[in-house]
Amino acid sequence: MDKLSEISQISLFEELKKDELRTIDKMSEMRPIKKGAVIVSPERPIPALFLLKQGQVRLYRMNHQGRQFTVDILTNGNIFGETSSISLTDENVYAEAMTDTYVCIINVDEFELFIERHPKIALKLINILSNRLKETYSMSEKIALSDVKYRILFLLLKLSEKEGKRHHEWQSIEMKLTHADIANMVGSTRETTSAVLSSFKKQGIIKQEGFLSINADRAYKILDEI
Amino acid sequence: MDKLSEISQISLFEELKKDELRTIDKMSEMRPIKKGAVIVSPERPIPALFLLKQGQVRLYRMNHQGRQFTVDILTNGNIFGETSSISLTDENVYAEAMTDTYVCIINVDEFELFIERHPKIALKLINILSNRLKETYSMSEKIALSDVKYRILFLLLKLSEKEGKRHHEWQSIEMKLTHADIANMVGSTRETTSAVLSSFKKQGIIKQEGFLSINADRAYKILDEI
């Protein structure tokens, strides 16, 4: 896999020139990760930024009871990780590869210097953080105020917008997702999530053909009614 | 009130030199806000950054049913607001003055240029956003996985650390907060929040003397037990 050309595809760096990309390349190291492996965790923190080049990574926190809450699922081109001054996850977050994955590990000290010399990149990072904050605000509002049906419907719509393709009236969610995964994102249990999804399937709001698909028009109408 | 000296106290700008502060001063406008007034809202968005100089501001989102969820409460020296590329709140957030308040309104376009010329400020902004993201992750995990008792205890501890003073074993929360305010932060109702707080008071975990105070040691022990 050609690391340099891959880096240029990462949204954070898409505006950089060739030689600037080469600088990033020098301060980073590409590494393959097996499905299921935990990349960083509170127990084994790594002060670095990770660029997700290929695959799917789940960021989750764990309860004192061992229950998990998934704060985000990342796909190609996204960033995560934590350093002393930049933090795209947090010190209590586990990052787990949901599929076989390639990540680029960036040396922090060098990167912070790089940012000081490239304010555009800093603005881009601010932008990425801003968006993640918004999404997190939005999701926690749903979890705080809405019932599980609503939360699941909202999540599926959001995912289909972020990671989906349109197929007539159906919008796919191009992600590997079990019912437990969904439950962990909306703060519910596998069982109630299964029940809710079953009823959605009966109502023709979602269907499973390989990936999960959602009838966005119908879903939006129901979100308004609930 | 001396605007220039006030600006230097805002954490984002604390490292700036006198003449840089004067630049910020020129691009900003100070304004008094009455208690209860809504400063920005989805209905009246203002593309600007607001520096909270004096007072207490609540950021909240609203449900389609009209229920509110408070994503953050800000005090002196904090920033909020939303522009096209920088966003410290989000487009669905209401900012309401909980007390009589002074804010500084910063012109966005000028500020973005300023950032490009002052990468240290950009890094500081990244830092502020990072921390807010962490706190939001943490709180949504609690809301998703824990019961109301736990959520309230956790919130009170967090607030006492952020805005409190130590008085022997008691840690005060130097904020004007009603039970409804607390309920809106943990995704519960005023009634159950009142009940929980009553029981905490009976157990000697909290007390009300002007401001609310919390017995941090005892609180932490209970958090571990639950």
Place this chain on the structure above:
DNA sequence: GGACGTCCGTAAGATAACTTACATTTTATA
């Protein structure tokens, strides 16, 4: 191709939290 592990469907019983309701206390304001 058999066996094991993961995932899904569904249901009965338990429970935390919400809703509704109203009395009481505290705080603001004229």
Place this chain on the structure above:
DNA sequence: TATAAAATGTAAGTTATCTTACGGACGTCC
């Protein structure tokens, strides 16, 4: 200081969701 308004205390009834439980489907690994 009187009066209104806001905030708090508490309780009975209702409900959504969790817990526990188990059978079946599906995939995958030896």
